[in-house]
Amino acid sequence: MTDLDGTGQREDAVGDLLGSGPPPRKRLRELLAAPGPLVAPGAYDALSARLIEQAGFDVVYLTGFGATASLIGRPDVGLLTGTEMVDQARRLAAAVDVPVIADADTGYGNALNVVRTVRAYEQAGVAGVHLEDQVSPKKCGHLSGKAVIPREEMAGKVRAAVAARRDPDFVIIARTDAAAVHGLADAVDRARAYADAGADLLFVEAPTSEEDLATVARELSGVAPLVFNWAEGGRTPPLSLERIGELGFSLVLYPIGALLAATAAVRALLETVRADGTPAAALPRLPSFGEFTDLIGLPEVHDLERRFAAESG
Known part of the structure; x- marks a missing residue:
């Protein structure tokens, strides 16, 4: 496995849109x-x-x-x-x-x-x-x-x-x-x-x-x-x-x-919503909205928007 940083995750996180990894x-x-x-x-x-x-x-x-x-x-x-x-x-x-x-x-x-x-x-x-x-x-x-x-x-x-x-x-x-x-x-x-x-x-x-x-x-x-x-x-x-x-x-x-x-996780969430009427009690166990958008690459999108906007200006 690739070396991990102090958070237990790869320093380069996940694949990027431009595909910079090795073949x-x-x-x-x-x-x-x-x-x-x-x-x-x-x-x-x-x-x-x-x-x-x-x-x-x-x-x-x-x-x-x-x-x-x-x-x-x-x-x-x-x-x-x-x-x-x-x-x-x-x-x-x-x-x-x-x-x-x-x-x-x-x-x-x-x-x-x-x-x-x-x-x-x-x-x-x-x-x-x-x-x-x-x-x-x-x-x-x-x-x-x-x-x-x-x-x-x-x-x-x-x-x-x-x-x-x-x-x-x-x-x-x-x-x-x-x-x-x-x-x-x-x-x-x-x-x-x-x-x-x-x-x-x-x-x-x-x-x-x-x-x-x-x-x-x-x-x-x-x-x-x-x-x-x-x-x-x-x-x-x-x-x-x-x-x-x-x-x-x-x-x-x-x-x-x-x-x-x-x-199992989806079942648990749905049981909470069924019992409580909202997912509020389950939220502490879930990634935040910001954490999730980071995971799926939103920071990279922002970087690319800035990069290509600057190059075209």
């Missing part, structure tokens, strides 16, 4: 190559992405579960289209300077669709995507009732994704959901095949025990860097970050913690 894709490659697991909290919209960046994290993860919940108020069962997810990814990438890794679901079709999907996400400004081998329409990886496509078909989709990217620093993550369908051994074999097809990172979804996680790490050691999905309340055991690092995982996703926290 996000190159930066993501550097972060993944550094020792220890890279932590990527999940964002469901541009505001939550800015909060993650302000908190000092170096990467933002766009969660498909959270995007589905925030955009249409429904569960993650393949209801969002690729266009909707790419639009959401574009908003997040424009709102922050740190790299954004985006959920690209199944690629929204066959290998030809994957080509278009990767091009669209790349144009949206994200630093990388993960693609999964579920049958479409997919489901959240920690729900029951999943099905997967043949290994060879997914390997072809990974090859298509690699061929489609214009920027070689754009990261392709291959995810397999086969552990819940055909068992862990098949998931590991699929991950190897996806690495052979050119995936930069491997993501074995929803192992259900620490022993299974250790098996994944051991069997895929040296094949490609590994992703650990620390799904809050999901099927994978909630290991400590230290243990995750010991096992050898390179990227850790915390996909829905921010979404769950926001839900």
Whole structure:
């Protein structure tokens, strides 16, 4: 994580309108190559992405579960289209300077669709995507009732994704959901095949025990860097970050913690309004209006207004 100042926040706060940060894709490659697991909290919209960046994290993860919940108020069962997810990814990438890794679901079709999907996400400004081998329409990886496509078909989709990217620093993550369908051994074999097809990172979804996680790490050691999905309340055991690092995982996703926290906070506020008739009792627990407008970049807007007014005068 980036060094923090005395307030517990990054000195450069959040992404600016002129995008002064380092190239996000190159930066993501550097972060993944550094020792220890890279932590990527999940964002469901541009505001939550800015909060993650302000908190000092170096990467933002766009969660498909959270995007589905925030955009249409429904569960993650393949209801969002690729266009909707790419639009959401574009908003997040424009709102922050740190790299954004985006959920690209199944690629929204066959290998030809994957080509278009990767091009669209790349144009949206994200630093990388993960693609999964579920049958479409997919489901959240920690729900029951999943099905997967043949290994060879997914390997072809990974090859298509690699061929489609214009920027070689754009990261392709291959995810397999086969552990819940055909068992862990098949998931590991699929991950190897996806690495052979050119995936930069491997993501074995929803192992259900620490022993299974250790098996994944051991069997895929040296094949490609590994992703650990620390799904809050999901099927994978909630290991400590230290243990995750010991096992050898390179990227850790915390996909829905921010979404769950926001839900709890909104509920609490609404309960206060319902009980009291006004939100007055809840205000001491909330950011002030000024604090919030600072967070979303009002001081920068004022600076740019002064700067460009002076230059045109």
